[in-house]
Amino acid sequence: MCKFKVGDEVYFIPCNLSYYESFHGVIIRFKQSMDQKRKFAVIRCGHGRFVREYHVLPENLYHTEDEVLNILRQKLRSKIDEVKKNIHTLEDLLNFLYNHDISVDAAGKGDDYCVWEERIAVRELAKEICGIELGK
Incomplete structure (x- = not known):
């Protein structure tokens, strides 16, 4: 440094x-x-x-x-990988979705809050497990 x-x-x-x-x-x-x-x-x-x-x-x-953006990307990637580490099958993915609200503004505050690492992980897993593109 x-x-x-x-x-x-x-x-x-x-x-x-x-x-x-x-x-x-x-x-x-x-x-x-x-x-x-x-x-x-x-x-x-x-x-x-x-x-x-x-x-x-x-x-x-x-x-x-x-x-600083490289550091932020690394931290985000690490958190995404942490979410994904125990989800290997469609059943795992569905259980995760059942227990987590990954929608934008999940808290109902009107501020577009969501847990982005979970949302991104689900998008990646849907592609990997099911071949489904969920969007951006």
């Missing part, structure tokens, strides 16, 4: 997000953790009224959007 300094524009993945999105901003300072064991970067993102600060460990910072 390259060293980062105050003023660098960086890309990162906020640790509290459950979806796959990268953010970028400028390092405004470095701080020590309360226990003095870790150092983290304070990143300012946004403009005008929509400015937000994030605290990010240096090992989670990237110089380019491509770097």
Whole structure:
């Protein structure tokens, strides 16, 4: 990992997000953790009224959007593979579908929420097991 300094524009993945999105901003300072064991970067993102600060460990910072997108793809692929690992037959797939709601907006909040790794895994498994294309 390259060293980062105050003023660098960086890309990162906020640790509290459950979806796959990268953010970028400028390092405004470095701080020590309360226990003095870790150092983290304070990143300012946004403009005008929509400015937000994030605290990010240096090992989670990237110089380019491509770097962070590759990490996000790897994490998503890993979660998809985890869903798929115990589904080998049509019966397994149907049992999974019976016990999981993979529809978009499954929570009924109107915000298009769904568990994307499960939805993608089912789409891939339908193709692999049944030869059925479910779409995008």
